[in-house]
Amino acid sequence: MWFSKSQDEVLRELNVDLSVGLSSEEAKLRLEKYGQNKLKGKPKKSIFSLFLEQLQDMLIYVLLGATAITIAIGEYADAIIILLVVILNAVIGVVQEYKAEKAIEALQKMTTPKCLVRRDGEVKEITSEELVPGDIVIIDAGRYIPADLRLIDSANLQIEESALTGESVPVNKNANDIYEDPKTPIGDRSNMAFMSTLATYGRGEGVVVSTAMETEIGKIAKILDEDDDEMTPLQKRLDELGRTLGFLAIGVCALIFVIALFQKRDLFEMFLTAISLAVAAIPEGLAAIVAIVLALGVTRMSKINAIVKKLPAVETLGSVNIICSDKTGTLTQNKMTVVKYYTFNNLKDLPANETNFSANEDETQLIKSFVLCSDATYENGQSTGDPTEVALVVMGDRFKITKKELNGKHKRAGENPFDSDRKLMSTLNVEGSKYRVHTKGAIDNILNISTKALVDGKIVPLTEDMKAKYLEVAEEMSNNALRVLGVAFKDVDSIIEPEEMEKDLTVIGFVGMIDPPRIEVKDSIREAKQAGITPVMITGDHRNTAAAIAKELGIAESLDQCITGAEIDKLTDEEFSEKINNYRVFARVSPEHKVKIVRAFKAKGNIVSMTGDGVNDAPSLKYADIGVAMGITGTDVSKGASDMILTDDNFTTIVHAIEEGRNIYANIKKAVVFLLSCNLGEIISIFASILFYWPVPLLPTQILWMNLITDSLPAISLGVDPGDKDVMKKKPRDPKQSFFAEGAGTRAIIGGCLIGALTLLAFYFGLSEHGYSLGSKNIPEDVLTYARTMAFVVIAASQLFYSLSMRNFTKSIFKVGLFSNMYLIGAIIVGLLLQFVVITVPFLASAFSVHNLSIRDWTIVIAFSLIPLIVNEIIKALTRPA
Template sequence: MWFSKSTEEIIHELSVNPETGLSTAEAQARLEKYGQNKLKGKPKKSTLELFFAQLQDMLIYVLLGAAVITIAVGEWVDAIIILMVVFLNATIGVIQESKAEKAIEALEKMTTPRSLVRRDGEVREINSEDVVAGDIVILDAGRYVPADLRLIESANLQIEESALTGESLPTEKNAKDLHEDPKTPIGEKSNMAFMSTLATYGRGEGVVIATAMETEIGKIATILDEDIDSMTPLQKRLEELGKTLGYIAIAITVVMLVIALVQDRPLFEMFLTAISLAVAAIPEGLPAIVAIVLALGVTRMSRINAIVRKLPAVETLGSVNIICSDKTGTLTQNKMTVVKFYTAGNLTNVATEGRSFAAQNTDEKELIRSFVLCSDATYENGKSTGDPTEVALVVLAEKYDMERRKLHKEHKRVGEKPFDSDRKLMSTLNQDENGYRVHTKGALDNILKISSTALVDGKVVSLTEEMKEDYLKVAEKMSDDALRVLGAAFKDTNSIINPEEMEEDLTVVGLVGMIDPPRLEVKDSIAKAKGAGITPVMITGDHKNTAVAIAKELGIASSLEQSITGSEIDELSEEEFLRKIKNYRVFARVSPEHKVKIVKAFQFHGNIVSMTGDGVNDAPALKIADIGVAMGITGTDVSKGASDMILTDDNFTTIVHAIEEGRNIYNNIKKSVIFLLSCNLGEVVAIFLAVLFNWPLPLLATQILWINLITDSFPAIALGIDPGDKDVMSKEPRKPKDSFFAHGAGQRAIIGGTLIGILTLVAFYFGLAEFGYSLNSKDIPEHVITNARTMAFVVLAGAQLFFSFSMRSMHKSVFRIGLFSNMYLVGAVILGFILQLGVITIPAFANAFKVQNLSVYDWGLVMLFSIVPFIVNEVSKLFMKESEI
């Protein structure tokens, strides 16, 4: 019944002073007592549940059935080996899933929404999870409501509550309203704001009355009903590939069984071999490997300040060839500093450091006062909150001994008309000595349109066309010097007026020029992006001349002809704009609708577009772009929610680094997949040819399963986390429609797999030939067949392990990129050989797997055969045209 109580009653009940908020100690005590402000998620699966989930596969069921049959016929050793392989496979799967889950959890923590609260008398930004009952929360356009609030102050506040009410239109809020009816619907509680809803207009303050599961959204727990599809398009494609290969493998095994029946081979032995080959041939581990590589990749990206919110973005990053970037904060330092200000006839330079002298005349004082009172930013003890432009204005006032806190206390705000991207203006109504005064700031040309008078030497005079020209000339000169221009005006009134009446018949006071210098590292990043076939484009609300000046300095544009303004875009027909879009590198004075139009125009020509943004008005363009990139520092919750990636440092350079990382992650996944398919094909080729030509089986079922275990797990994952190609940004972006097996990757898999399979048979042949037998011999003694199978066993495993080194690059020799530059792969290969050696030399394992120790000559021979696929692949790179893998 909070909606039926007055603000005084609620403040008293929650023991909080709205002027100072809770103390840090009290907030911490309440947090410990009531817990964090987050909804309960779906219960996590236990390790045991994860383990059994790994066994839920038809082929695993068949394998377990085979183990039962082997026990029934007394083959205990084979049964134990089969069960051991199944257990180890499931264990590795659990480890992979756990790592991926932990990585995603870490990312979710990084993307926790933040809230503005008043504590200890100061406005602070904290994680929404740390909001407690009694906190005073400040709302403005673009922020999600972090908990259920009873509003105590509102100014044209509108909140979109579709998550609760289903109503798409924003609801108008008024803190002064009271609702006596206890059955008042949620949508009509105009003095309340609810968790997970979105402030779309105006501003307000509210006191937290419920958190976490006690909130309205918590009660209905809608978040638990969301059906989240965590598989990326790449994982889906690979799952489909796995199924296709599975059908092929099953068909081959059926053919093998039919041939075996015709050839009168031992049916039980062939049954086990066929099942084992099917299990080995189907790359069921592909989706898991892709998941862990993506998860580890995005965790690595978070360390370079790029938080990927949606895993498909990693795939898309590799194809980006247009980066549409905002100017302020992304290409520049986002440290706005006022360096000049102008009142009628007086241009003043401001010291960039330290304090300036007190304002010399009335006009300058009124200019600074209007800017500060028409601002929501704060700046105290070197710390600031709010928009960087507004912070710069508050800092300007500090330099002229006009403190923001004091001004706001003396001239309390009683009304406002919030900033709007279409009007490019913001107005406030403040108490004044003789009544009230409207203070307006914004784009100078818009200020001049709604002004009829000007302040000159402390007197209000009529605003002439000549005076307008003077203001515009000064503004243009400042813009040419890459300064951002902001104008200010005021209007006195005897009574409180409606927001609609505020921006009429104003008095122009003057304008300021502020600079946001380019980031030092951005110029090199732009050059790097261009070298990678990526075109950087600047989209900004700033003046055309200012934008072009910065663009020229950074290397984005070379002339004014490469720029266009929003109004000029409106003058072009859609067909004409689509035709000319390729000519522009700077888009100035644009609206949200223009941003969407620009992105769509680039996409029309087949480009993959990345778009940056930070405001509510950027959300549509961020959603439409192939990669929406939100600013982590200045970005609103709305822009972050609409984005695919968040920059924690708001830096253009991070986008380029993320694209580079995205390209390498995709390439690494491709390496793993091609490697796995080559290995699996090698096993199929060796067994199928032996059955087809009625030769003895070169490998037993248990041996196939063992090789699959040591080669399909650690080396494949090690390839997936390869350091990547340092020259990846010297290549053109990957085309989205490119086949996964493009640029010779499919041929590489077929040739490599076939070679591995044939060499396995060659090793088997040599093992028989040592004792005077051939592949067509009958009644081969057991010790001879064991020797031959051991040689085939070592070659099949060894060839795959050596081949993994060669898969690190399609066109570069592993010796060129550094044999030891991926120590994970080196470790995986060494581990594989140690395990293989252990199976052969330790009597208990050797008897179980039906292998024996080899002579020195035989070891030399199998090592020679094992390294051949690696050598062939490395030599072939000398004759291949450079292409990406």
């Protein structure tokens, strides 16, 4: 634990002289021992191996089996279609997987190419890959830290660590600090500097203590490298479904063939029938339908600023019931902003949505002193410098007291730079023919060096009662998570030394600033909670600041719902998992804590989404069921590790994406239940006829044709059904819930039984018109052809009409809107026309062994075909909640 050791101990342990650094020979030896200072990733998979991985799925095996069977029975067109479905699905998977493997590469790009080191007694610039433990690194403002360093020297050093720790402002560093607690959080290790963070102010020197994968950012890379992607709920459902259908199809085939063997039927004909039924029983279009539905959903989501990298992530987002969100930049604006200011007995708010401000004499002096005592700039919406100072300059800009104008009138003649011990900064500026000192810093320090106060434009003695009043208001601001900064001034006749500036000052007042919440987030959080989704804040920021933001946004109700990383460390994994539901805010946490939090929520059976933008968010983005990265402020690492990127960095987009995800899953469920209802109807009609030794109502070619027209366009049309407007009024779906929960399975069985029974009934009517029954022997071929034609039309038309009822499992087709899905209406019309063409065009009728029907029989088959639709609508009406 380098942060728990003194500078001398560290240098002695690493065997290096601070004034000389490592020798070139020693550096070369250490480079051979420790290796290059760059992050390592997994060996890249070839495109071919990625392609083969996509084929390792039970449903794909079944489809490939169906392909072999269709080739065996000479149905080459079907075989080609199935193969195209398999290849298309695999190609889409390869593309998505290839994009997703960019996380480690992005981490590698973040390492700094050049750095300053002391070697052989000289300061040299080398590539960061050549750094080794023991190297002395020179740090100055604007330079990235090339490895993990134990600071040896620091002067006003500030380092921007938000990408690693979540801190919204640069951290003050002090090389002399020592921390004995081995569990000191990364954000509190002020004597350390970490790889890929940015020095923003001051200077320093540090000795390299860790390189490459041993650095804090390297540990993150290891976590990303070790992680194995879990299957999404949709993939699990489809995998289970594929296995079930595969075994069912094999079982039905075998049973039919065995029964036919005992009945001494024509074995070749029964073999073809069994194989055709097996192909029909497996919805080979399902993989393509799911891919198409997800792809169209991705396109729609891109229009609302959500880019999905992995197709199944769309569905996963729809089942999310926990959103773990990073605070800085995601829930907040990631810029410090002055929201209150105080001069004696005069506390005022500074509303974000107002621009025209006026200031009295005291307020004007307060703003002038703050702006002049700052090194930041702000012009035309562009800023440079420390975020705290930028906030002060922006405040002046809003009062039309600009930095540029003040600098022109009041040239800086001297300064006493900020020091973390003094917690003060002073400047000496020209004021007419004299000079004026402006000092800003912690309000208690300002009061300690002040003897007077500016009150109503007059300078009066500063009494103890006045000091108490200043501190009382400042404490109230601090309790509301505001960062308080005081300011004072004094006039002098000539240029004075820096140490003389901070004596006998006149206190003016102070400001309270915060990284404010995004304006639109509060409504989004309320909408999410109404949809049964629990928003959770995870941040590296301090407890009070995080809790205040969480309460303002409606995420938490009290400080009791907040826990820090240090408190998490005191709990075992089991204890933490048991208590996880009590917390809504996790403050001062490390990357490891974030992963632990996500895992604890997942252990409770939740589907967890994690949003974030920093390097520190990458492991939790990877471990969450779905990781959501910020597109504007997000690092390449977070984008690479995520499943979805928000191009507008807007929390509201997540809620819209959840709604889209829920509707997409509902549409896939409609398509699956519809396909299985249809396939069950086919199995029932064939199996019953064989079991009872009746003539078979459908020939193999008829089964395959009918399977083609009902398994394609209608199912895809259901997959793109307009979303249910009430979907966000429901609780999130139980992740363990199957496709057939909430009565969907019963609906599929009822629909399948009706379709199968009506097919047999139509077959019976066709036979009875010619004086035969189902049990008759030696039925003429032309009579069988006529009866099979009626069965053929009923089983196809009933499935097409039944698709209308599948659009919503509870609302009637009239409530949903009969014509609100014109794709489905078109699919039904096309299906009926194709069926009519097959029956009426002579050469097609001959190929499919069908016969043209009379007007009376057309009326009967259409009436039969409407019954499943009507029955399902009646069931909806009877079971619908009042």
